[in-house]
Amino acid sequence: MAKRDYYEVLGVSKQATPAEIKKAYRKLAIANHPDKNPGDKAAEDRFKEATEAYEVLSDEKKRSTYDQFGFAGIDGMAGGHDYSNVYSDFSDIFGGGGGGFEDIFSSIFGGGGGQSRGRRGSSGPNVGSSLRYDVTLDFEEAAFGKKIELNYAHQIACKTCHGSGSKSGGTKVCPVCNGTGQVRRNSGFFAVASTCTNCNGTGRVVENPCSDCNGTGTVRKQQKLKVSIPAGVDDGSRVVLKGMGDAGANGGPSGDLYVYVNVRPHKYFVRHNFDVYVQIPINVTQAALGDEISVPTIDGKTVKVKIPSGTQSGKILRVKSYGIPTDRNATKRGDMYIKIQVEVPTHMGLRAKAAMKDLAKHLGDNTSPKPVPFQN
Numbered sequence: 001m002a003k004r005d006y007y008e009v010l011g012v013s014k015q016a017t018p019a020e021i022k023k024a025y026r027k028l029a030i031a032n033h034p035d036k037n038p039g040d041k042a043a044e045d046r047f048k049e050a051t052e053a054y055e056v057l058s059d060e061k062k063r064s065t066y067d068q069f070g071f072a073g074i075d076g077m078a079g080g081h082d083y084s085n086v087y088s089d090f091s092d093i094f095g096g097g098g099g100g101f102e103d104i105f106s107s108i109f110g111g112g113g114g115q116s117r118g119r120r121g122s123s124g125p126n127v128g129s130s131l132r133y134d135v136t137l138d139f140e141e142a143a144f145g146k147k148i149e150l151n152y153a154h155q156i157a158c159k160t161c162h163g164s165g166s167k168s169g170g171t172k173v174c175p176v177c178n179g180t181g182q183v184r185r186n187s188g189f190f191a192v193a194s195t196c197t198n199c200n201g202t203g204r205v206v207e208n209p210c211s212d213c214n215g216t217g218t219v220r221k222q223q224k225l226k227v228s229i230p231a232g233v234d235d236g237s238r239v240v241l242k243g244m245g246d247a248g249a250n251g252g253p254s255g256d257l258y259v260y261v262n263v264r265p266h267k268y269f270v271r272h273n274f275d276v277y278v279q280i281p282i283n284v285t286q287a288a289l290g291d292e293i294s295v296p297t298i299d300g301k302t303v304k305v306k307i308p309s310g311t312q313s314g315k316i317l318r319v320k321s322y323g324i325p326t327d328r329n330a331t332k333r334g335d336m337y338i339k340i341q342v343e344v345p346t347h348m349g350l351r352a353k354a355a356m357k358d359l360a361k362h363l364g365d366n367t368s369p370k371p372v373p374f375q376n
Contacts, residue, residue, distance in 0.1 A: 003071060006053035014067065018058065025054040035192060128155065128218075128248035130255035137229065139266035143298055143324050145231035150259070152225075155218040155246035161210035163251040165217035170207045174199035202250075218247045227259060231325040232274065235263040269298055274324040274334030279341055287311045287342045295338055297322050305338060313342035 007014050010024040028050040030036070037043035056062045056074055065073040133152055157163035173179040177196035181203040184193045195201040209215030229239060238260045245255030270277045280295055290309035294302040303319055316337055323334025348356065 009053040126249040126252040128246035128255040130245040142263040158213035160212040165215040166206035167208040171204040179203040230328040
């Protein structure tokens with residue numbers, strides 16, 4: 001099968017700059033790398049094709065010859081490249097220094113969390129893992145705060161070896177990676193470096209492992225902890241307890257404990273920011289004549305609220321400072337909003353019907369009502 005033009009392979013023009021050629025190749029290499037597409041022969045062929053094209057177009061002399069004479073001019077110059085050591089041969093493609101293809105492998109395999117890693121691991125202290133603990137509170141408990149007791153398990157520094165993992169406190173070079181913190185495996189025509197699992201990338205392992213922690217430096221402990229959930233927390237809020245997570249390796253600092261708060265919905269109240277909403281029914285005469293009613297609050301008490309005469313169904317009344325506390329000490333609060341629902345009686349006695357008919361005579365029946373603007 002005839003070869004495709006190298007510029008076409010990389011998707012660039014013949015006037016492309018070296019930077020544009022490098023960028024195009026990097027994109028194709030990431031998408032078609034064999035280790036990212038195991039068993040995909042087509043992807044492997046595209047990768048080889050792109051690598052061959054880049055090998056020629058990234059070299060000023062080869063590119064000039066190719067532009068003048070095509071494939072005939074570079075016959076024997078391309079396609080015979082040794083792919084066994086990409087670090088030394090293509091280090092300029094993905095950045096200078098010792099990174100080379102290591103950078104692209106980070107992109108392909110997700111290593112390093114976006115941060116550059118050296119080839120040699122550090123044997124120094126490492127921060128421990130942070131933990132998550134979920135609690136569920138009632139609506140009122142979240143509004144006014146609550147003291148709770150947590151019971152969870154976490155890793156603490158081993159008291160026998162003081163977190164070193166060794167009876168003698170000594171370490172030695174890892175025999176698997178020879179102290180580099182990485183092991184290399186051949187994958188097709190690439191040598192792929194990965195973190196050594198024997199030493200977890202530190203390059204060293206403990207001598208005379210501690211029998212209590214099996215050389216890990218940490219042991220598991222059940223922990224009881226009293227925590228004050230502050231007033232005003234909402235569903236999804238979290239409380240951070242510094243240093244209450246897992247102990248760090250090699251005597252490193254402990255991670256944190258994140259307490260996530262879930263709030264049960266209330267049967268009647270709905271929260272919006274620091275305000276609460278409640279719907280209260282009144283009858284027709286209360287709406288027409290006005291009245292004073294007792295409305296429940298999230299405190300478990302009631303507050304007197306005046307209903308103006310002529311109140312329509314759906315009207316919103318505001319009661320200040322009966323909402324959710326806005327500070328930890330509950331000294332300031334949001335407001336409570338009352339949505340009035342005027343209920344029309346469905347069952348009436350004879351006297352009630354007579355009274356309603358008498359009222360209808362005074363008000364007059366509107367048998368041809370005109371539309372009014374719709375209100376949400």
